[in-house]
Amino acid sequence: MKTTHKLKKFFLTLTILIISIASITLLPLGLTGCGQTSKIDKTNNTKSNSSTTENTSSTNPNKTNTATSSINSSEISNKVEQIKKSGVLVLGTSADYPPYEFHKIINGKDEIIGFDVDIAREIASDLGVKLKIKDMKFEGLLPSLQTGKIDIIIAGMTPSQERKKAVDFSRNYYQAEQKFLVRKSDSNKFKSIDDLKSLNIGVQKSTIQEKIAKTKIQCANVVSLGKITDLVLQLKSKKIDGIILEGPVATAYANSSDDLEVANINLGKEDGVAIAIKKGQAKLLDSINNTLERLIKNNKISNFIVNSTKLAEDN
Known part of the structure; x- marks a missing residue:
C-alpha cells in the first residue's frame, strides 16, 4: 500500500515535471507568436489610428492626400x-x-x-x-x-x-534623318545598311544613334563615346569605320573637314x-x-x- 502510494506520488510528480518542461519549451514559441501578432496588431492599430486622426480632423477623409496634392501643385506652379x-x-x-x-x-x-x-x-x-x-x-x-x-x-x-x-x-x-559619316576615301564602300555589318560603328553614348547601331546593324562593334569630337578623331585615325549622326550634324562635320564625307545610306528618320x-x-x-x-x-x-x-x- 505504502509502495503503491509512493508510486502514485512519483508518477504525479513526474507528470507535473513533464507539464512544466513542456510549458517552458512552448513559452518562447508562444511569446514569439504573440510578439508577431502584437507587431501586426501594432501596425494595424497605427494605421487605424492614423486614419482615424485624418477622418476626425476633417469631414473630408482624404485631407492628407489633398494636402499632399496641394504641396505638389504648389511646387509645379512655382x-x-x-x-x-x-x-x-x-x-x-x-x-x-x-x-x-x-x-x-x-x-x-x-x-x-x-x-x-x-x-x-x-x-x-x-x-x-x-x-x-x-x-x-x-x-x-x-x-x-x-x-x-x-x-x-x-x-x-x-x-x-x-x-x-x-x-x-x-x-x-x-x-532629321540619320546619316553615316565616313572617311572620304571609303565613301564608295557604303551603299546600304548591309554594308555596315561587322564594322566598328561610332555613336554618342546614350543616344538614339547608339540604339540604332545596336539593333539595326548586324554584328556591329559599337563604340560609344561621350563626345562627337572624340568620335571624329577616332574616325580620322581609322579606329572606327564611321559614325551614325543626325543629317545636319553629319553634314556640318563633313563640310568642316576635307577628309570626311556623308555616305549615301538610308538609316531612316528619327522620331523628332x-x-x-x-x-x-x-x-x-x-x-x-x-x-x-x-x-x-x-x-x-x-x-x-x-x-x-x-x-x-x-x-
Missing part, C-alpha cells in the same frame, strides 16, 4: 516663378553637336551657339529672364535635370519612351527632337510649347537652322 525670381533660365546641353549646339570663337571669346541655343534664348526671353548655359556630356544631362542643376535640356534629344518615364517633353520642334524638363512642371511646359508654336508658325526655327549650319561650316 517652377516658373522660381525661374523668374532668379532671373535666369539654366539650359543643359552637350555642345559638340553642330548645328544644334557647338563651340565657336567669336570676337576672341569661346561661345556656345547653334539653333538649339537660339530656341533656348527665345524661351528665356518669353519668360523675361536671361539664359545661362551649362555644357556637359550628353549622358550627364538627364541626371543633372533630375537633381535640379539645370532647368531644361535642349540637345537634339529624341523623346524616346524610356526617357519619357523619367522626364516630360515638349512638342517636337525638329525631325524635343525639350526635356523635370516631371510635373506643367506651367513651364506650357510656356515652352507656346514659344515653340510661335517659332514654328513664324518659320523662325528653319531660319535658325540655316544660320547655325552656315556658322558650323565656317567653324
Whole structure:
C-alpha cells in the first residue's frame, strides 16, 4: 500500500515535471507568436489610428492626400516663378553637336551657339529672364535635370519612351534623318545598311544613334563615346569605320573637314527632337510649347537652322 502510494506520488510528480518542461519549451514559441501578432496588431492599430486622426480632423477623409496634392501643385506652379525670381533660365546641353549646339570663337571669346541655343534664348526671353548655359556630356544631362542643376535640356534629344518615364517633353520642334559619316576615301564602300555589318560603328553614348547601331546593324562593334569630337578623331585615325549622326550634324562635320564625307545610306528618320524638363512642371511646359508654336508658325526655327549650319561650316 505504502509502495503503491509512493508510486502514485512519483508518477504525479513526474507528470507535473513533464507539464512544466513542456510549458517552458512552448513559452518562447508562444511569446514569439504573440510578439508577431502584437507587431501586426501594432501596425494595424497605427494605421487605424492614423486614419482615424485624418477622418476626425476633417469631414473630408482624404485631407492628407489633398494636402499632399496641394504641396505638389504648389511646387509645379512655382517652377516658373522660381525661374523668374532668379532671373535666369539654366539650359543643359552637350555642345559638340553642330548645328544644334557647338563651340565657336567669336570676337576672341569661346561661345556656345547653334539653333538649339537660339530656341533656348527665345524661351528665356518669353519668360523675361536671361539664359545661362551649362555644357556637359550628353549622358550627364538627364541626371543633372533630375537633381535640379539645370532647368531644361535642349540637345537634339529624341523623346524616346524610356526617357519619357523619367522626364516630360515638349512638342517636337525638329525631325532629321540619320546619316553615316565616313572617311572620304571609303565613301564608295557604303551603299546600304548591309554594308555596315561587322564594322566598328561610332555613336554618342546614350543616344538614339547608339540604339540604332545596336539593333539595326548586324554584328556591329559599337563604340560609344561621350563626345562627337572624340568620335571624329577616332574616325580620322581609322579606329572606327564611321559614325551614325543626325543629317545636319553629319553634314556640318563633313563640310568642316576635307577628309570626311556623308555616305549615301538610308538609316531612316528619327522620331523628332524635343525639350526635356523635370516631371510635373506643367506651367513651364506650357510656356515652352507656346514659344515653340510661335517659332514654328513664324518659320523662325528653319531660319535658325540655316544660320547655325552656315556658322558650323565656317567653324
